[in-house]
Amino acid sequence: MLNKALQTGKLRDILLLSLTISLFATSFHPECIVIYGVFLVLFVVFFILYPTKTETVKIRFLRFLKVSLLSALLVFLFSAFFLIPFFMNIRSPYFHPSYEYPLEDSMLCSYENLYDAFTLRAVERWGYVDLVDVYTGLGLPDFPVYSLLFIIFLSAYCTLLKKRDRYTTFFALSTLISIFIAKGPHPPLGQAFIWAWFNLPHFAVFRAANRWIMMAAFSHALFVALLVRYLLSYVRSKSYSRLECKPLKVSLKISSSKEPRTLELSMEFINKFLKKTCKVLHIIAIALLILIFLNGFLACFFFFCCGLQVYTPPNIYREPYEWIANLPDDYKVVSVGCSPSEWEKLPVIESDFAHSAMRTTIGWGHDIGFESSFIHDKPVLQNGGWDFRPREFVDYLRFHLVRNKLTKNLLKILGVFSYKYIVVPLYISDETREFFLNQNGYTMLYNESSLILENNYSAPRVFATNNSLFVLGGLDSFQTLSVIEGFDLSKYTLYFAPTTPESSTLMQATLNRTEAFCFVNSDILDLVMLSLDKSTFILAGNFGVSSLNITKYWVKRSSWRIIGALTLSGDTLTTLGKNRISIPFEVDSDGFYSVWLRVGFAPWRGKLTVSIDGELVQSVVPESPYWCTLKWVKVADLELAKGKHLISLENDGKGYNDIDAIAIIKPEDLEKKLDETLKMLQDFPGRIIYFLEAEKFFFDSSSNWLLNVVPYEGCVISSENPEVNPSSTPLKFTIPRKGNYIIAARIAMGPNYGTIYIDLDGNLQSIRCNSSVSQFEWREIGPISFDVGEHLIGISGVGHVELDTVLICTLREGENNLSLHEMFSSHAPDVSIDYSRVNPCLYQVNVNANEPFTLVFSETYSPLWKILVDGEEIAPVLTYATVNSFYINKTGQLTLTLYFTGQNYADAGLTISIASFAVIIFSTGLYLLYKRVLRRFYNRRIIKNFVGKSALLIEDFRVFKNVDEQEN
Ligand SMILES: [Ca+2]
Known part of the structure; x- marks a missing residue:
């Protein structure tokens, strides 16, 4: 279609091309669209540039412009039902550039050698692994199927010797390219593929790189067809039977005579040989034709023999x-x-x-x-x-x-x-x-x-809450909060602090309504850094490559987000090998800057050396006995000139290093942000709560404490020492607001258990763990008065003790003590909800509310979900880290319409597509009818008469006119 449209430039051909491309773009697998799409573009380039005698490049280019512009418009109209939502960002995350597979996946699903690729061998070993190894077992057993295919395909490409034009050259080149990509990172020149994998957007979704061979299969089909044509004409011609005895003529000029003499030598044996060779060739050609006909059966013998494999679960x-x-x-x-x-x-x-x-x-x-x-x-x-x-x-x-x-x-x-x-x-x-x-x-x-x-x-899928918590922490906050008895997650919407520096307006809006600000295994510095300007902030994880080979590269690695830690990049920039990476950054003015790294503190760490613009600034070994947290570490204070710079990170290869983010900031700006953050927390009317997992903050491998996992309870630290036994050096923490606090600890209770001591700035507070019942419980200490500023908290134990989590929480004015149970025992909102699902994009929600509330809708968060209430459209806020919530500041009987606005784009697109189809079909019909009528008109010779008469009329008119002119 494309070829024809480019050749003729006729409207009919452009229309057919547009219909075909629309079908292709809206119904093929995305990988298939990309693969064939690349070769379609290549074909166009070939079409324009390949020299021909009849047309110049310019003519072909202009025709291409006409065809491409018209067909782009038509394809857009026909595919609007798909393209409009697609371009309005309503598409699968599969299309997002950050959707990548590790490089190693591509090694499993690509051709290890060129021979396999050329013979189109099956290499994707998933599916019927118990019945057949697709690599070895698809063809006829004990038959050299792939050698046969190699001979057939190679002979097919030999037709290039006879026929070289725009098409054969294009298809031959396409074969080369498709084989080259389909062999993935394997040699020769596997580096090119690896480069593309790490650098070309969207390329790293082609883990089944062998699928690029589909273009070679297409080209093979063309060349085999050509070969069949040549073979058939050769076989039909029976050239050997017409082979005549050709004598060898030799002219001799003998000096004595004037005339040269011709000598005819007939070499019978040569003729016989030629004739026999032609006969053999004839037979070979017939055999080849038969084998070409049979090769499909031979290569897929398994399926012809066993049928398609289906499985019916019991x-x-x-x-x-x-x-x-x-x-x-x-x-x-x-x-x-x-x-x-x-x-x-x-x-x-x-x-x-x-x-x-x-x-x-x-x-x-x-x-x-x-x-x-x-x-x-x-x-x-x-x-x-x-x-x-x-x-x-x-x-x-x-x-x-x-x-x-x-x-x-x-x-x-x-x-x-x-x-x-x-x-x-x-x-x-x-x-x-x-x-x-x-x-x-x-x-x-x-x-x-x-x-x-x-x-x-x-x-329920749609429910109301009237309480919320603001959480600065990772997904592990779910586990940390869920161990508080009586804490009902569906009574408190959890707003997680946005993990990339962005406008804090959203944060502020939700913060004003929230009951408590929870630092879950995080601290104020994390909050300060998140309030920084985007330009001073680098998400290091984005610079890692998509590979599992942590020794060879700096890779994107998910280990920290999988354990539920607060990560800003999602995946961290990680390596285990001796590797160096340079990351560019820019500062907008001359001055003195601090460079901060957010690095993972965990066991088996290597030495991380940081250099800026080639100058070594500092080395750190972020070693910790347990997967502690990602912490901000200042690595440099230095003068930087306005403009571009380079920060280099080098691991010594003796252990891991995980880098989450890098911040380059002037110390005075950081100071300012810190003051602002403290002020914000002081003005915040709700509680401030620190959750500190004991294993992350109070464990030191050099102490006599142990780290263990108690099944179904979590990770804890324990001690058996009869003497007072400190677990680690005391932890520094910042109190943002002066006032009374309680400290709570989740500890194991049981018969003959010892005592835990909590050391607050040198004052010991004890918690006895002895109880007749063995279970984990929260125990509170307080009230304790803290001033604004840094304080120290340490843990010690006597006898058998186990500690899971420590919590530090502000008390309200007038509160002297508070148990965790009371703190989180909020009443249910005075709101009744009844909803019905009209369709997957539309819900009707009837509400009877006696107070403002937050409506939680547990469908994956998308800004395109909206609620319409009294003509006002409300946008969703991300809650529970994954779903939608809407704050409804209204009371009484309410009818809410909850709908996915993305569907509007799909509906509009569908209308455009249908209308375009209708217009095209109608106008084509009209055109055909017009042509038919016109033809009949001709056939009846009316037209001739008509032309004759009009000519006469025109003649009359001229005469008449001339007379007029003369009279004038
Ligand atoms: Ca714990």
């Missing part, structure tokens, strides 16, 4: 999902699955309850629970889906909380997102089943071969 797998499908209400489902190592029963097993695949009788398939929406039509947790935020949230649950058995409050955490049913299928490991059965707050609803737990914490 009824017993489907039963629990069919059972919940009969439940009438609006809910979400968690389906529990197995990790690959659990399916394979490997010696080292790591659980993964949200893994997508299951091992079936034919190989790997999608887990039936994971995809069970097709049975019950309700959302399933899966792995969080494509969206980055829920995906990160589920990563934290999968790889940290559940895998390490750190909580018994998983259902409490999931309940706020409306996950009501947990399906524990029969095929999961005993360990994972035990984990779910040990959780708090469920009712066993179904107990057959599979189990269904009903989550008692489950909140």
Whole structure:
């Protein structure tokens, strides 16, 4: 179509081209669109530049302009239903440039050698692994299928010797390019692919690099067709039968005679040889034709022999999902699955309850629970889906909380997102089943071969709250908060502080309404840094490459966000090897600057050397006995001139280094921001609470304390020492507001347990841990009066003690003491909500509110969700790190319309597409009709008469006119 349109430039051809491209752009797999798209562009370049005798480059270029402009317009109109939402940013996160796979993935799914690529061998080994190894077992057994394909394809490309034009040259070049990309990072010249992987936007989604071979397959088809044409004409011509005896003529000029003499030598044996060779060639050509015809069958023998492989899961797998499908209400489902190592029963097993695949009788398939929406039509947790935020949230649950058995409050955490049913299928490991059965707050609803737990914490999809907490912390805040008994997540909306420096207006708006400011394993410096100007701030994680090879590169690594730490970059810039990276930055004025790094403090650290503009400034070894936190460290104070600079980070290769962010700021600006932040916290009317996990802040490997994980309770530090035993050097913390505080500690109670001492600026406070019941409890100390400024807190123990978390919280005016239970026992809002789901983009919510409230809608946060109330449109605020909330400052009987405005773009696009189609079809019909009528007109010779008559009339008119003129 493209070729024809470029050749003729006719409207009809442009229209057909536009229809084809619209179909291509709206219905093909995105990878396919990119791959063929690249070659379509290449074809256009070829078309314009490839020299021909008939037209100049300029003519072809102008025609291309006409074709491309017209078809771009038409394609836009036809595909508006897809393109308008797409360009308005309503698209899968898969299209986001930060969606990348690690380089190593591409090694598994690309061609290791050029021969395999050229012969189009199958290399993606997923699917029916138990039945066939696609690499070796697809073809006819004991038959050299790939040698045959090699001969056929190579012979096909030999047609280039006979036919070299714009098309054959283009297709041959495309084959080369597609083979080169399809071999991925493998030699020769694998470096080019690796460069593209790390530097070209969107390239790192092509982990199945072998799919680029689809263009070579297309070219092969063209050349094989050409070969078949030549072979057929050769075979038909039977040239050997016409081969005549050709004598060898020799002219001799003998000096004595005038005339040269011709000598004819007939060499019979040569003729016989030629004839025989031609006969053999004839037979070979026929054989080749037969083999070309058969090669499809030979190469895909497995499928012709065994048919397409389908797997039907046993009824017993489907039963629990069919059972919940009969439940009438609006809910979400968690389906529990197995990790690959659990399916394979490997010696080292790591659980993964949200893994997508299951091992079936034919190989790997999608887990039936994971995809069970097709049975019950309700959302399933899966792995969080494509969206980055829920995906990160589920990563934290999968790889940290559940895998390490750190909580018994998983259902409490999931309940706020409306996950009501947990399906524990029969095929999961005993360990994972035990984990779910040990959780708090469920009712066993179904107990057959599979189990269904009903989550008692489950909140509706749309609910109201009148309290909120503002959290500066990572996702682990969910776990830290969930261990407070009586704390109901669905009564407190959690607003997480934005983790990139941006306008603080949003933060301010939510802060004014919030009950408490919680620093969860974070401190005031973190808050100060987040209020900095964007220009002084570098998100280091963005400079890491997408690879698993931490020894070779500085990579993007998810380890800190997976453990739920507060990360600003998401993934940190990490390496284990002896590597150096340089990151450019710019300062807008001359002056004295401080350079700060936010680095991960954890075990096995290397020495990190920092240089600026090539000058070494400082080295740090951020070693800590436990995965502590990411902390801001000042690495340099120096003069910088206005303009561009380079900061270089070098790891010595003796351990890891994780860098989250870099800040370059004038000390006086930082001082100013610190004062502003302190002022903001002093003016803040709510409570200020510090949550400090003991293992992160009060553990020192040189002390006699131990670090251990108590299953379902979390990570704790413990001591058995009969003497007073300090756990670490006291921790410095900043009190922003003068007043009374309580200190609370979550400790293990039990018979014969010892005493924990909390050392506050040198004053010891004791907590006795002896109790007849063994369990973890919160114990409070206070009130304690603190002045603004830095204070010290230390922990010691006598006897057997275990400490999980320490909390420091402001008391209100007049409060002398307060238990955590009271602090978080807020009343439910006086708001009743009744909602109905009209369609996935539209909810009607009827509210009877006696006070202003926050409406939480647990659908993945998108600024395109809006609420319409009394003609006023309210934008959502991100809450619980993943979903939408709307503050409704109205009371009484309210009817709210909750809708996804993105659908408006899709609707508008669809209208444009349909209208354009209608116009095109109507005008084409009209044109065809007009042509038909016109032809009939001609056929009846009316036209001739008509022309004759008019000519006569014109003649008359001229005569008449002439007479007039003469008279004048
Ligand atoms: Ca802890």
